[in-house]
Amino acid sequence: MAMAGDLISDSGNSSAAAAPKLRVDESHCYGDFLVHEGIRFDVRENEFLCVCGPSGCGKTTLLDILSGNMKPTQGSVKLDGHEINPRRDRVSFVFQEPSTLPWLTVRDNVSTGLRIRRTDAAERDRQVDAIIGMVGLKGFEDHYPHQISGGMKQRVAIARAFVIDADLILMDEPFVSLDQPTRERMQREVLDVWERRRRTVIFVTHNIEEAVFLGDRIIVLSTKPARIVADIAIPLDRPRDPLSTDFIALRTQCSEKLHAMQA
Amino acid sequence: MAVPATAPERDDAAAPTAADVTETAALKRPRVKKSVSTWLWNIAVLIVTLGLWQVATALVGSPFFPGPVAIARAFVDLVQAGDTSGITLWEHAWASITRVMVGFALAILFGVPLGIFMGLYPRTYENSRVILEPFRFIPPIAWIPLAIIFFSGMPRFAFLIFLGAFFPIFTAAMVGVARVEPIHRKVGLVFGASKSWIIRHIVLPTILPDILGGMRVGLGAAWLTIVAAELAGGISTGLGRMMVNYAELVQIPQVVVGMLLIGAIGFLMNEALLLLEKRLFRWRWQVTL
Ligand SMILES: Nc1ncnc2c1ncn2[C@@H]1O[C@H](COP(=O)(O)OP(=O)(O)OP(=O)(O)O)[C@@H](O)[C@H]1O
Ligand SMILES: [Mg+2]
Numbered sequence: 001m002a003m004a005g006d007l008i009s010d011s012g013n014s015s016a017a018a019a020p021k022l023r024v025d026e027s028h029c030y031g032d033f034l035v036h037e038g039i040r041f042d043v044r045e046n047e048f049l050c051v052c053g054p055s056g057c058g059k060t061t062l063l064d065i066l067s068g069n070m071k072p073t074q075g076s077v078k079l080d081g082h083e084i085n086p087r088r089d090r091v092s093f094v095f096q097e098p099s100t101l102p103w104l105t106v107r108d109n110v111s112t113g114l115r116i117r118r119t120d121a122a123e124r125d126r127q128v129d130a131i132i133g134m135v136g137l138k139g140f141e142d143h144y145p146h147q148i149s150g151g152m153k154q155r156v157a158i159a160r161a162f163v164i165d166a167d168l169i170l171m172d173e174p175f176v177s178l179d180q181p182t183r184e185r186m187q188r189e190v191l192d193v194w195e196r197r198r199r200t201v202i203f204v205t206h207n208i209e210e211a212v213f214l215g216d217r218i219i220v221l222s223t224k225p226a227r228i229v230a231d232i233a234i235p236l237d238r239p240r241d242p243l244s245t246d247f248i249a250l251r252t253q254c255s256e257k258l259h260a261m262q263a
Numbered sequence: 264m265a266v267p268a269t270a271p272e273r274d275d276a277a278a279p280t281a282a283d284v285t286e287t288a289a290l291k292r293p294r295v296k297k298s299v300s301t302w303l304w305n306i307a308v309l310i311v312t313l314g315l316w317q318v319a320t321a322l323v324g325s326p327f328f329p330g331p332v333a334i335a336r337a338f339v340d341l342v343q344a345g346d347t348s349g350i351t352l353w354e355h356a357w358a359s360i361t362r363v364m365v366g367f368a369l370a371i372l373f374g375v376p377l378g379i380f381m382g383l384y385p386r387t388y389e390n391s392r393v394i395l396e397p398f399r400f401i402p403p404i405a406w407i408p409l410a411i412i413f414f415s416g417m418p419r420f421a422f423l424i425f426l427g428a429f430f431p432i433f434t435a436a437m438v439g440v441a442r443v444e445p446i447h448r449k450v451g452l453v454f455g456a457s458k459s460w461i462i463r464h465i466v467l468p469t470i471l472p473d474i475l476g477g478m479r480v481g482l483g484a485a486w487l488t489i490v491a492a493e494l495a496g497g498i499s500t501g502l503g504r505m506m507v508n509y510a511e512l513v514q515i516p517q518v519v520v521g522m523l524l525i526g527a528i529g530f531l532m533n534e535a536l537l538l539l540e541k542r543l544f545r546w547r548w549q550v551t552l
Contacts, residue, residue: 067453069449069452069453086452086453086454086455087455087457089455090455091453091454091455092453092454093449093450093453093454095446095449095450097446098446099446099447099449099450101447101450101465101468102546103468103469103544103546104468104546112450112454113454113455115464116451116460117454144545144546145546146546164454170453
């Protein structure tokens with residue numbers, strides 16, 4: 001398991017150097033409706049990529065395609081050079097909507113992915129205990145989802161995604177239903193977990209501020225159909241200060257792309 | 264709700280906040296507990312009812328209107344000496360119970376898998392509605408004449424009970440599958456689960472409460488059917504049989520003993536299923552009634 005320490009050297013567009021972790025090249029239609037047109041990008045190993053775009057532009061659709069559970073009408077998604085396949089590749093997902101399983105305790109919810117992959121029981125318990133500590137749910141292991149708050153449930157979903165040794169973690173506006181302070185806390189938590197366990201993360205949000213705070217890189221999508229209108233590196237050190245001039249400059253740059261495209 | 268006994272490893276933002284914990288306490292499931300006073304009230308109501316009944320029978324003074332004392336005497340008599348041919352009350356009751364259990368088990372054995380199958384592949388149900396739906400509306404009692412011709416003994420009862428209990432269980436399972444949340448199925452798919460894993464770990468837990476609900480309805484139907492089935496001739500045991508025998512002799516207390524025992528057994532079976540439901544579904548909000 002890759003733990004914190006094996007830090008990546010720099011962020012930016014240096015994807016030409018090593019073979020990319022993920023290579024996306026697809027177009028997609030729902031019936032006659034073209035949602036994605038020529039979506040083409042690479043993601044480096046352990047990169048934290050944010051995807052921004054207006055509501056309804058096809059961000060969830062993109063993640064469904066990246067997860068391998070939906071075939072794009074044209075093109076493909078390649079992980080380490082082969083077509084992605086959820087049964088074989090380790091992909092995990094944090095959904096836009098609440099997704100804890102109400103009949104399982106916090107512990108069993110977190111271990112869902114490990115149980116699907118038949119991880120040895122002792123090893124599973126060890127990993128689950130560690131991640132539950134990391135997301136601050138210690139003492140709540142035997143609670144059922146209806147006994148914990150919405151924010152805690154979302155942390156269960158995040159722990160469930162991070163506990164498996166995933167090649168790819170997909171997160172779909174995971175904090176959209178949370179209030180501002182909770183959202184900020186969760187953003188720091190996700191970065192914290194990610195820094196301890198580096199993974200390739202694709203994080204969907206329509207919140208520019210959030211994207212600039214979290215990502216190594218931001219892709220901005222247009223709508224109807226979605227195309228990539230900007231691909232911006234965020235070369236800021238973490239933890240980032242949303243009030244610094246560099247941060248504000250990058251945020252403004254992204255907002256302009258988004259607004260120019262919507263106009 | 265207990266605040267975690269052990270402090271979280273980190274004391275920073277990730278620790279559950281006071282807000283989390285209060286919200287959690289507020290979300291605690293409201294429990295309808297049977298208090299001691301409820302029990303006392305039930306006992307009091309029972310005693311008063313029996314007392315009034317006894318007084319009323321004393322005033323009427325007719326053998327066609329037996330009171331609790333006469334019925335209790337008939338009960339003791341049936342338990343100790345048995346009926347006119349020496350079969351005890353427990354033997355009659357046990358005969359009925361085993362018949363119900365066999366038919367009921369068959370209904371579960373066929374109803375649950377078929378319900379899950381047709382729930383997963385709704386086309387199979389849609390395409391065979393023309394048979395399934397009218398079948399459902401033939402009451403099991405309407406099958407008794409045919410059952411008498413084709414079967415005897417246990418197979419006859421098992422068949423009739425099966426018909427009574429099958430549809431509630433089958434329907435509950437099938438409808439339950441349709442209500443599996445797409446997001447829950449997606450959780451399995453995204454983490455690479457096989458179809459059979461999703462059926463066992465997502466579909467089954469979701470529909471289990473529905474199945475148990477269907478089982479309670481099915482059990483009610485089964486218990487109704489057994490008495491009617493036993494009224495038909497050709498057998499010597501069963502509560503229904505015993506009641507008919509005594510009705511022919513116009514010995515009303517024994518008939519009432521049969522009625523009350525049927526009520527009591529049905530009640531106990533239902534309570535057992537309710538208890539099972541409570542044990543299995545601690546994760547659910549709803550209090551089942
Ligand atoms: N299964 C489907 N069949 C047909 N059209 C669909 C389907 N799913 C999504 N769409 C359409 O595709 C477009 C993109 O949907 P998608 O859910 O990917 O948007 P999104 O970017 O995630 O939006 P939001 O930010 O609101 O979550 C929408 O116009 C939607 O109506
Ligand atoms: Mg979406």
